[in-house]
Amino acid sequence: MNKEEALEIMELLYATYPNFNKSGMKKFNQIWMDKLMDLGDYRKTLQRANQYITESPYPPSLADIIVKPYKHVDHGMPEQIRAAEERVRKEQADPEIAARRKSKLDEYRKKLERMQVEVSLQHDD
Numbered sequence: 001m002n003k004e005e006a007l008e009i010m011e012l013l014y015a016t017y018p019n020f021n022k023s024g025m026k027k028f029n030q031i032w033m034d035k036l037m038d039l040g041d042y043r044k045t046l047q048r049a050n051q052y053i054t055e056s057p058y059p060p061s062l063a064d065i066i067v068k069p070y071k072h073v074d075h076g077m078p079e080q081i082r083a084a085e086e087r088v089r090k091e092q093a094d095p096e097i098a099a100r101r102k103s104k105l106d107e108y109r110k111k112l113e114r115m116q117v118e119v120s121l122q123h124d125d
Helices: 003-016 028-039 042-055 077-093 095-124
Strands: none
Touching (some): 003 028, 003 042
């Protein structure tokens, strides 16, 4: 947000909370202005400030009202997905791996069937 927008939010808070800077800290306004301008999304922060002042009789902290703009963070997921897909394609193309996978799958299916029979027998008792 720009300086005028940050100042508008500060004025709203001072108008609503006359003792907003109750500690009288000299750099209070500058710190708030800097953080609002550096981090804040104007429209969303103003909306949250307006909501806050209707709900709380106490002056807000910066964390109570500031809303940061969304920033997409790429942790390399698309590359990991592509690499995993490529591994699967290679495994599917290898007949030996496919045979082992089919064998394990058949084994698990048989175990599951045996377990289902055991459970149904226990319920019959």
